[in-house]
Amino acid sequence: MANTEISFVRTEMLQEQAPPALNVGLVGWVRGNLFPDVLSGILTVVALYLIYSLLSGLLPWVFGGVWNAGSLSECREIIAAAHGEGAEAACWAVIHERFWQLMYGFYPDHLYWRPNLALVLLFAAIAPVLFEGAPRKMFWITAASPFIIPWLLWGGTVWVPIMAAMGFVIGYFVYKLVAQVSSNLLGLIAGPLALVIWWLFLSSYASSGLASVIPLELEPVASRKFGGFMLAILLGVTGISMSFPIGIVLALGRQSNLVIIKALCVGFIEFIRGVPLITLLFVAQVMLSYFLPAGTDFDIILRVMIMITLFASAYMAEVIRGGLAALPTGQYEGADSLGLDYWQAQRLIIMPQALKISIPGIVSTFIGLFKDTTLVSIISLSDPIGWVKFIQANAEWNGIVWELYGFVAFVFFLFCFGMSRYSMYLERKLKTGH
Amino acid sequence: MNEVVEREVDRSKLQVSDEVAIEITGMNKWYGSFHVLKDINLTVNQGERIVIAGPSGSGKSTLIRCLNALEEHQQGRIVVDGTELSNDLKNIDKIRREVGMVFQHFNLFPHLTILENLTLAPIWVRKTPKGEAEETAMHFLEKVKIPEQADKYPGQLSGGQQQRVAIARSLCMRPRIMLFDEPTSALDPEMIKEVLDTMIELAEEGMTMLVVTHEMGFARQVANRVIFMDEGQIVEQNEPEEFFNNPQSPRTKLFLSQILGH
Ligand SMILES: Nc1ncnc2c1ncn2[C@@H]1O[C@H](COP(=O)(O)OP(=O)(O)OP(=O)(O)O)[C@@H](O)[C@H]1O
Ligand SMILES: [Mg+2]
Numbered sequence: 001m002a003n004t005e006i007s008f009v010r011t012e013m014l015q016e017q018a019p020p021a022l023n024v025g026l027v028g029w030v031r032g033n034l035f036p037d038v039l040s041g042i043l044t045v046v047a048l049y050l051i052y053s054l055l056s057g058l059l060p061w062v063f064g065g066v067w068n069a070g071s072l073s074e075c076r077e078i079i080a081a082a083h084g085e086g087a088e089a090a091c092w093a094v095i096h097e098r099f100w101q102l103m104y105g106f107y108p109d110h111l112y113w114r115p116n117l118a119l120v121l122l123f124a125a126i127a128p129v130l131f132e133g134a135p136r137k138m139f140w141i142t143a144a145s146p147f148i149i150p151w152l153l154w155g156g157t158v159w160v161p162i163m164a165a166m167g168f169v170i171g172y173f174v175y176k177l178v179a180q181v182s183s184n185l186l187g188l189i190a191g192p193l194a195l196v197i198w199w200l201f202l203s204s205y206a207s208s209g210l211a212s213v214i215p216l217e218l219e220p221v222a223s224r225k226f227g228g229f230m231l232a233i234l235l236g237v238t239g240i241s242m243s244f245p246i247g248i249v250l251a252l253g254r255q256s257n258l259v260i261i262k263a264l265c266v267g268f269i270e271f272i273r274g275v276p277l278i279t280l281l282f283v284a285q286v287m288l289s290y291f292l293p294a295g296t297d298f299d300i301i302l303r304v305m306i307m308i309t310l311f312a313s314a315y316m317a318e319v320i321r322g323g324l325a326a327l328p329t330g331q332y333e334g335a336d337s338l339g340l341d342y343w344q345a346q347r348l349i350i351m352p353q354a355l356k357i358s359i360p361g362i363v364s365t366f367i368g369l370f371k372d373t374t375l376v377s378i379i380s381l382s383d384p385i386g387w388v389k390f391i392q393a394n395a396e397w398n399g400i401v402w403e404l405y406g407f408v409a410f411v412f413f414l415f416c417f418g419m420s421r422y423s424m425y426l427e428r429k430l431k432t433g434h
Numbered sequence: 435m436n437e438v439v440e441r442e443v444d445r446s447k448l449q450v451s452d453e454v455a456i457e458i459t460g461m462n463k464w465y466g467s468f469h470v471l472k473d474i475n476l477t478v479n480q481g482e483r484i485v486i487a488g489p490s491g492s493g494k495s496t497l498i499r500c501l502n503a504l505e506e507h508q509q510g511r512i513v514v515d516g517t518e519l520s521n522d523l524k525n526i527d528k529i530r531r532e533v534g535m536v537f538q539h540f541n542l543f544p545h546l547t548i549l550e551n552l553t554l555a556p557i558w559v560r561k562t563p564k565g566e567a568e569e570t571a572m573h574f575l576e577k578v579k580i581p582e583q584a585d586k587y588p589g590q591l592s593g594g595q596q597q598r599v600a601i602a603r604s605l606c607m608r609p610r611i612m613l614f615d616e617p618t619s620a621l622d623p624e625m626i627k628e629v630l631d632t633m634i635e636l637a638e639e640g641m642t643m644l645v646v647t648h649e650m651g652f653a654r655q656v657a658n659r660v661i662f663m664d665e666g667q668i669v670e671q672n673e674p675e676e677f678f679n680n681p682q683s684p685r686t687k688l689f690l691s692q693i694l695g696h
Contacts, residue, residue, distance in 0.1 A: 333504055334541030338555035338607060339530035348554060352545050432545055432587040 065090030065403075070097070071396035094397050095407050098387070102407070105227015105382045111155075111219065115230050118152045121145050122237065130422065153226070153234070155218035159207035167203060171195035223301045227382035229411060234301070235308055235383075236370040236415075242309040243369065244362070247316025252346065254321055265317070272314035278375055280307040285379040304376055312369040319365055323358035324350065356430050363423035367416045384408045443655045447638040450658060453480040454513075455611055455642045456501060461510030463496065470496050472666045474510070480610070483643045485653040485674075488663035489689060494646040497663070498613045501644070502533045515610055531559060534604030538616040540596045542588040548575070548599050549584040552606045560607065567606070574602040578632050594625025598632050605636075612636065614645040650694060654678060662686045 035041040064082075066089065069075040075091035083089060095102070104115060125145040128138040147161035175191030211217070226234070253265035272280075284303040327350060335345035355362070377386035388404045391397050456478040463471040470493045478484060486494045499505040500512060503519055503526045512519040514529045543551050552571035556562040562570070575581040578598035580591075588596055597617055604612060614633070618626040630652050637643060637656050647653070653660050653674055660677040662670045662685075670677070670686050678694075681687045 328539075330537060330539050330541035331543065333535075333537065334543065336504060337502055337530060337533075337535040337537075337541075338603070339527055339559040340555060341527065344558050348558065349543055353543075356545065430545070432589055 061088055061090050065092040067092050067096050069093035072398065072400050090403050090406075091400060092403060094391065094400050094403055098391050098397075101228060101391075102384060102387050103228045104230050105387065106225040107221060107227070107230065108219075108225070111221065114152045114155070114218070114221075118149045119233075121149055121152070122233075151218065153221070153230075154223070155220040157207060157211040157215070157217040159210040159214075159216070160203075163203040163207040163210070164199065166206070167195045167198045170198050223299050226301060228387055229384055231301075231376070231381060231383045232370070232373045233415075235305060235373040235376065238305045239308040239312050239369045239373070240366050242305075243312035243316050243365075246309065246313040247320055248351065250313060250317035251320040251324060254317065255324060269314045269317050272310055273318070277308070277311050277372055278378060280311055281375060281379050283307065300381070304379070304381065308369065308373065311372075312365060315365045315368075316362065319358050319361035320354060322361065323354035323356075326357050327353055356427075359423050359427050359430075363419055367419055370415060370419075371412060384411070443634055444638060447640075448481075448483065448656070448658065449640060450482050451480040454478070455480045455482070455515060456644075457511070457513045458501075459511045461500070461507050461512060463500065463505065463507045463509075470666050471500070471507070474668060476661070476668065478611075478642065478644065480642055481640050482659060483637050483657045484645065484659045484661060485657040486644065486646045486661045486663060487648070487650075487653065487689070487693075488669075492663045493666040494663055495615050498535075498615055498644055498646060501611075501613060502530050502535055504535075531607060532609055533611045533613060534607060534609035535613045536597070536600050536604060536615070536617045538619050540588070540593075540600045540620075542596055542600055542603070544588050547585050547587055548580075548591070551588065551599065552603050555603070556606050570606055571602070574605045575599075577605070577635070578602045579628075592625060593621045594628045597621065597625075597629045601629075601632055601636075611642045611644070614643065614647065616646050616648070618647065618649060648693065650678070662689065664689070 034044045064079075066075050066078050069078060069091065070093075072091060072094070075093055079087055079089045079091075100109065100112070104112060107115060121141065122145065124138060125142040128134040128136065128142055144165075147165045151158065151161040171191045171194050174194035175187040177187075178190040179187030250265050250269060253261050254269065256262045256265070281304060284307040285300065331349055331353065332345065335349045340348065374383055374385045377383050377389065380386070382390065385408065388408060391404060392400060454477060456476070458474050458476045461471060461474040462469070474497065486497065488494050496505055500507045500519075501514060507519075515532050517525050517528050517532075519525060519529060543554070546554065549568065549571055552574065553562075553564065553567040556567040556570065557564060572581055572584065575584055578601060580595055580598060583591055583595060583599070588599065591599065601612075601617075617633070618629050621629065626649070630649060633643070633645070633652070634656055645652070645657070655674075657674050659671055660674050661668055662677070662681075662683070664685050670681065670683050672682075677686075678690065681690055
């Protein structure tokens with residue numbers, strides 16, 4: 001045994017061989033994904049034919065379009081001259097001519113810098129929320145923008161947003177004070193109460209008083225003049241950023257052991273979900289003026305914002321409740337056994353996981369909310385759809401359809417697709433399993 | 435069921451003091467109209483290692499979950515480390531800080547790394563500075579022999595490793611009492627030993643432990659008292675030798691013959 005000459009062990013490893021050409025490269029991909037068997041091959045051919053016939057009609061129409069013309073008839077003449085009588089091509093001239101109205105509505109054109117600046121601020125404000133890599137200091141912009149952006153858009157004295165922000169400072173000090181002399185719970189009631197009282201009754205005196213001493217103001221712009229994509233984005237962003245926290249609170253309330261809180265939350269959610277958004281918008285337009293004391297000037301855009309927010313909150317609450325229900329009870333017990341209190345457990349253990357599970361649902365709700373803002377055209381606010389109708393009613397552009405709706409759809413698509421991609425990015429980033 | 439604990443246990447290190455750690459008197463609990471725990475009386479001294487055994491559904495889990503108020507009892511007194519468990523939330527929080535618990539299914543937080551799992555409670559509940567909490571965490575990870583896993587997520591660890599992390603997580607709060615609810619039942623046989631070894635080490639350091647388990651080898655070697663429960667009652671309790679060799683109640687005999695006799 002000891003002196004065997006024969007080696008039983010392979011001393012040289014075999015060279016790796018290239019895989020058969022049919023499995024790799026372009027040929028391999030085409031074979032594997034387009035023609036793996038006869039039936040799939042036939043389906044591929046049919047699908048390719050459908051795509052071809054769609055694009056061969058659409059692309060020349062889109063790219064052969066006319067960009068400079070004063071009216072639809074002028075457009076048609078140019079097209080007829082270029083492509084011959086009866087040829088079809090898009091008349092993008094309408095977008096070219098009415099672009100700023102589609103973007104800003106009747107907002108005064110010498111003040112366009114204000115919504116533009118507001119948009120830049122908005123991006124700076126959401127960057128640290130969306131991306132971990134953004135500098136943490138940018139959260140100051142996030143905190144300030146709810147006060148600065150409305151001021152930029154509506155104008156007026158600078159003291160209004162400053163006094164509105166003051167409300168939070170006052171609320172915080174009232175909370176601290178009450179929590180110190182009596183209990184934490186009373187503080188939690190007194191703080192927000194002070195905030196609301198300040199906003200409703202005192203801040204307007206404070207800001208008008210201060211404005212008469214130090215007049216520092218932007219030219220005011222009335223809500224009637226807001227329109228176009230600016231209005232859609234304004235409604236969408238406030239709806240999204242307000243409905244998210246409210247939805248979390250409602251979802252927690254619905255799970256609460258406190259019977260009254262639970263009943264209130266369930267009642268609210270079920271009521272809102274049982275009513276079409278359009279009804280709520282009509283309520284905002286017409287009915288609120290009955291309930292409010294006579295003479296109150298309650299801005300129509302603000303009313304619509306509140307309704308859209310309430311509507312989205314109810315859906316958000318249910319989506320988040322689904323995430324909460326998916327968590328095993330062991331997570332609550334783990335947190336409890338370590339001595340974390342209710343809010344710590346919610347914030348550190350439960351919500352991060354529940355929200356992660358609900359990301360697809362949450363983003364769907366956001367996308368739905370953003371698209372639903374177009375419903376405000378029915379209560380005669382001039383959002384992009386409202387503007388399409390105005391333009392169509394014009395003598396020059398009477399009869400134009402596809403170009404306007406196509407453009408509006410395209411812009412909406414960009415936003416919604418962006419949100420959807422972001423949600424996929426977030427899901428990938430938060431994946432911590434195997 | 436009768437896994438043998440291979441590690442030698444140094445019984446001379448297992449000392450019981452006469453300081454009372456837990457005192458339960460006349461405790462009753464109901465789920466709705468179902469009487470789960472019936473007139474429980476039990477005193478546990480500092481440094482005791484108590485194994486609780488009994489058939490499924492006998493109320494073992496419910497009993498130890500009452501000790502850190504994961505379940506509420508309706509009658510009787512529970513005093514843990516001098517603090518009475520009542521409806522007062524302050525007392526509950528205080529007791530939960532002193533009592534660690536290890537669950538059958540680990541209950542680690544899957545969205546946090548191992549290190550974050552360990553430092554979370556010290557930072558938020560005990561207000562320990564982050565650096566110090568991380569040092570403590572690494573100390574206990576070394577103790578359970580997996581310091582190299584600190585930056586992974588729970589989902590990337592084996593069951594035995596996860597359970598050891600769970601033990602380390604409880605220890606980071608420096609508890610005086612540890613509760614274990616079937617810590618090895620969800621594990622493959624080869625992982626059971628590593629978890630039991632960790633628990634033996636804890637016992638040798640003088641930790642007060644209440645362990646619900648079917649590992650009778652562990653009970654024999656480590657426990658100073660074995661409690662047998664059936665239908666919500668403590669039927670019998672004794673030193674391990676006596677308990678296994680000379681059970682008194684017929685129900686204990688039946689249970690032991692089933693669990694030890696294959
Ligand atoms: N939340 C609950 N609601 C109603 N009954 C419950 C609840 N939790 C447990 N029970 C019942 O109480 C009894 C005791 O349960 P417990 O979990 O304490 O048993 P156990 O001794 O730990 O059993 P096992 O060895 O299977 O874990 C069982 O009959 C169980 O069905
Ligand atoms: Mg159990």
